[in-house]
Amino acid sequence: MTSYVERQRKTKLGRPSEADLRLKNNRLGMTIFQISWIMVFLAMIIVNWQLRFSYSDWPPAGVAPFDPLLPSAATVALLLSSLLVKRGLQALRQGRIGGFLLDWRGAMVFGFAFLAAIIYEFVSVSNAALATQYGITMRLMTGFHFVHALAILAFMAHVIRRGAAGSYSGDEHESWAVEGTAKLWYFVTLAWILFYIVLYWIR
């Protein structure tokens, strides 16, 4: 009565190759990490939202609302940076290493421009705002986001250095580091857009 086992041996479906499986695992793992870690950012949005109810007005009386001009410009820079990261990844997929490096270096310039604007926003919160949760939660959220953006920019610098040394090719199996870093940068962008809306537009 081994028919079941034999049948299975005969009709056994092909298993994916080691390399294919690794890429598939990396991609799913990254997606789950993104879904998981965005929850911390959502938790901070909930913090901001719940603390609003400690005050009758938001921003609290006597506190000037933040000027959204510079953060908006920074958001545009971050979006451009993300777009360049995407373009660079496409260039790499087509085997154009030079195009990839150029796009990613540009992305880093925009990324640092974004960070500079955020640092300025962080330090220039007025004392009146800092006496209330309006300023404190703003510093919490931008500071928390800043740490992530800085870490991923460091990843990007590392990937660019290795890319210049010829470590990656158009084959998606040999450029997971690039794809993974790009996905983390999209994550940073999405997280910032959520924060940007909550901090500067929802009153």
Add this chain to the structure above:
Amino acid sequence: MATIAVPLGGQAEQQEAEAVRRPALSDYLRWSVDHKIIGVQYGVSAFLFFIIGGAMAMGIRLELWTPELDLMVSGAAYNSLFTIHGTIMIFLFIIPMWAAFGNFVVPLQLGAKDMAFPWLNAFAFWLIPPAAVVVLLGYFVSPAEAGWTSYPPLSTLFSGDGQTLWALGAHLLGISSIMGSINFIVTIFNMRPPEMTIWRMPLLCWAVLATSIIAVMATPFLAGALTLLLLDRVAGTTFFDAAGGGDVLLWQNIFWFYSHPAVYIMVLPGMGVLSEVLSVHSRKPVFGYRMVGLSSMGIAFVGFTVWAHHMFTSLQPELRIPFMITTMIIAVPTGIKMFSWLGTIWGGKIRFTSAMLFALGFLSLFVIGGISGVMLAALPFDIHVHDTYFVVSHFHFVLFGGSVFAVYAALYHWFPKVTGRMMNERLGRIHFVFTYFGFLFTFFPMHVVGMLGMPRRVAVYVEAFQPWNQLISLSAFVLGFSTFIVIYNVIKSYYHGPIAGANPWRALTLEWQTTSPPPPMNFDDDPIPFEDPYGYGTEASAAYLEVVDEAFGVRSNRAGEH
């Protein structure tokens, strides 16, 4: 119910079979990316913390022997003792203990060579020792005394620096838990053999999947809450301080949004273990397989909607009834599991092995914990017994009567696979009797003192409660003693137990279709799962087990047992 006496593995001819080479003990002390080594590392370290946390519980019970302070110098010292007891048991024992069984068993059940991310797996484990050092150091520096729930302002205005270290350690443990869970989800989705559809997956894998989904979605909230707590403690922010525009309820909301689902992180894998053990040791297919898998998911989903039932006394009154309703709804998927377990053993050829005894112990005790849970979900009752020993009793029935009994069932069930040797069944039964009755007489009377009004988390009490407390303490010492039986059994069996062979329980899931312990890459060839992981009692399953026995050189001499 017919029961038959069956020799338990380790027959003479199996003794002769050559024992498979086991990893050296020193392999367990080093960095390794083998999921089997990591599983044992998780398990042994978690069990050490269980002993430490258990010793603390003995201290708590000793203090409560008399109504006055005697063992403790102050009420604050008592506060820090139960704080560290709860923290160790939850963050350093139960959650890592399920990671232990998940790590060891899940890749084997899936027929995989290892987890999806072996390096990440090892890294997640090695975060635990430093985190434990940080948390325990805090206890000796200036201990946290706000309970494992760390409600502000207790945790911001009153606790010492130990509270800061507590939060740092919990942060690390949370990150470890998230990384481990990502690994489980990817492994379960991507590493199954092509023949094993998701509906043919063993139920432990379903339970670990549901648990991991909860962990990746909820643990980040703990990270958020701990970040705020750390900032309030060291950076002068006022998130939880009403004087600075903060809100103490903010902590309760975010903390419980993690910690209620975390209750299911602590018990769902145990439920998965139960489905495995009950089915194998009663030789019956799992009753309602699909519904059991789906009910794990149901618990995971509904578990996110009930957190504020921990805050019935502090919540806006209009939100109480909705949370009461969602909490009661949790009883539905749990009830489905209960019916499935009873249906599984109903009419089966039950073998009262130690694993089975602990599984049946889980069944009876978890029902009590579940019923007291529904009682507590009922708002009028909850307000009456809020913060009394009734609550202490309830969650120990769930976490000890549930999780720890399932841990023991899993230990007796998979020990042969992990070490290649059988555990001593007689000692296992003695262990069960001491644990079961020690547990029952420790925690059941707490229902009564709770309803009589004895508050939890207080070292002194009204003299009238003393007889009850002495009964509880005596039983607790019996329960504490019972742990030494299993420790002795594990050590003795590791060295002198009978050789187990590949499949001592004649189980159909894939972890048994390889040597015990399995070779470094688990399977010599890609294993073929049987069409139904619980299809016991059919000719096809008997034939499958026959083939496996032939492959591993163990002659089947147990006719009639398929």
